[in-house]
Amino acid sequence: MRDRFFAPVHKALAEPDAGTRKCPSLSDRDHILSGIGRVMGTERSGRGWVQHMQMDWGAAVSVCGFFDSLKSARRLALVEDIATHVRLQADRQCAGMGADPxxxxxxxxxxxxxxxxxxxxxxxxxxxxxxxxxxxxxxxxxxxxxxxxxxxxxxxxxxxxxxxxxxxxxxxxxxxxxxxxxxxxxxxxxxxxxxxxxxxxxxxxxxxxxxxxxxxxxxxxxxxxxxxxxxxxxxxxxxxxxxxxxxxxxxxxxxxxxxxxxxxxxxxxxxxxxxxxxxxxxxxxxxxxxxxxxxDEKVEAKRAKRQALAERIAAEAGRRPNPLVAGCARATER
Known part of the structure; x- marks a missing residue:
């Protein structure tokens, strides 16, 4: 399920014009996946999330390195491009399955x-x-x-x-x-x-x-x-x-x-x-x-509860991963 969920992101990153660069401390791929994980995780602070990455992901990223990556204008543009690519993937997939209400x-x-x-x-x-x-x-x-x-x-x-x-x-x-x-x-x-x-x-x-x-x-x-x-x-x-x-x-x-x-x-x-x-x-x-x-953070369904948590954490982190999460979730549902 994890591979299926992240498949749209991997597909977008594999495009020849994706604009990725090599970075030994935290790759562009890990930067985007960590952003999505941060949205879906339960850690309240960025430091807590870095500790989670170090323990569960085996990532060698430091707290300073993680927050420096969030300040990168290039990576911000990359996240926006990947989010758009994932959104369009979901659109094409849903259109091909007759899911248009x-x-x-x-x-x-x-x-x-x-x-x-x-x-x-x-x-x-x-x-x-x-x-x-x-x-x-x-x-x-x-x-x-x-x-x-x-x-x-x-x-x-x-x-x-x-x-x-x-x-x-x-x-x-x-x-x-x-x-x-x-x-x-x-x-x-x-x-x-x-x-x-x-x-x-x-x-x-x-x-x-x-x-x-x-x-x-x-x-x-x-x-x-x-x-x-x-x-x-x-x-x-x-x-x-x-x-x-x-x-x-x-x-x-x-x-x-x-x-x-x-x-x-x-x-x-x-x-x-x-x-x-x-x-x-x-x-x-x-x-x-x-x-x-x-x-809305007050919807009773489990899916809405997850969305509320995702948006709250995303706001604290000061990033833009919400559409990425929504796109991956929508593609996975289909």
Whole structure:
């Protein structure tokens, strides 16, 4: 099982353009495997993890050598490249096995669909203060809703206080948010209302990136027209309305009124995508709620408990191995 779990990493490292170098004290391979092991292990401190490596792995690495390797810009770039390679392996493997939960919806043909979110945790023991306060560790992730593979968008960069999601998203390019999807592929991303900036949505739309979110309570959007939609289509179950709205910045958006058939709760969804049946944006956002458990430390299942532990330790270590762990786990499940 160990060999099977790490197989995607070994495959990525074997690529001729992997960018690895020889290092006698701690090889690139061991650096990446130790990062994954650190995420999955129970040691609370980096020193404790080095002792574990020395005793159980027979590694000759020192505490200073281990932490110096974490400061390497080259190795950081290598980890990011390997994580992307592993994520794409999981995507291809899941696509080849018919595991796409959105495949039954022809209206989404030609769309890549993601759920993104920011996730904050308690600061590590040696996190330097920002503005006189120690800020929590923040990460921004994106999950492929067709394959459930995970990728890291960025790490929060607080200045005076915790960085707001929109501040980080404006720093990223549409290309980054498209998660490497090929030109010509439309990308839908579901995000909570922190993403609402209709001028930015319009700019993203010109680059093939569409957003689905819930409308803010203080929204000033005004209806300017109604869309025709098939009330007999089971995909539209729960849809109350589908309308064009004018926003405060003058750009037209789409607003979908929806009542959850299970709970009877009403929702108002905003999207920059105008073509798919109105029930699908609601469905996509509901999937985002399900995926949000991957960022929640309080899920009752064992898998979520492991995820919570992994993210907490990763935050303390100040690295980016979470998508690697998720990619290996997803490939192993398949």
């Amino acid at each position: 959105l495949a039954e919806h022809p209206g989404l043909k030609g769309f890549a669909v993601y759920a993104s979110d920011g996730h904050y945790e308690k600061a590590a023991a040696h996190t330097p203060p920002v503005g006189g306060e120690i800020q929590p560790q923040g990460f921004f992730y994106s999950v492929n809703l067709r394959t459930h593979s995970m990728g890291l968008l960025d790490i929060a960069r607080p200045s005076v206080k915790k960085e707001h999601d929109m501040h980080a998203l404006k720093r990223l390019t549409a290309k980054s948010l498209r998660m490497g999807e090929k030109e010509g592929v439309k990308v839908i991303v579901a995000y909570d209302p922190a993403v609402i900036d209709y001028q930015l949505w319009r700019n993203w739309k010109t680059q093939g990136l569409y957003v689905v979110s819930t409308e803010k309570e203080n929204s000033a959007a005004e209806p300017v027209g109604l869309k025709e939609w098939d009330r007999a289509d089971p995909r539209n179950t729960g849809v109350l309305s589908d309308e064009y709205v004018s926003t405060s910045v003058g750009h037209m958006m789409r607003r979908i009124g929806y009542r959850d058939p299970e709970t009877g709760r009403d929702f108002s969804f905003m999207t920059s995508e105008f073509t798919v049946p109105p029930g699908l944006p609601a469905f996509i956002y509901k999937l985002r709620w399900d995926i949000e458990k991957a960022f």
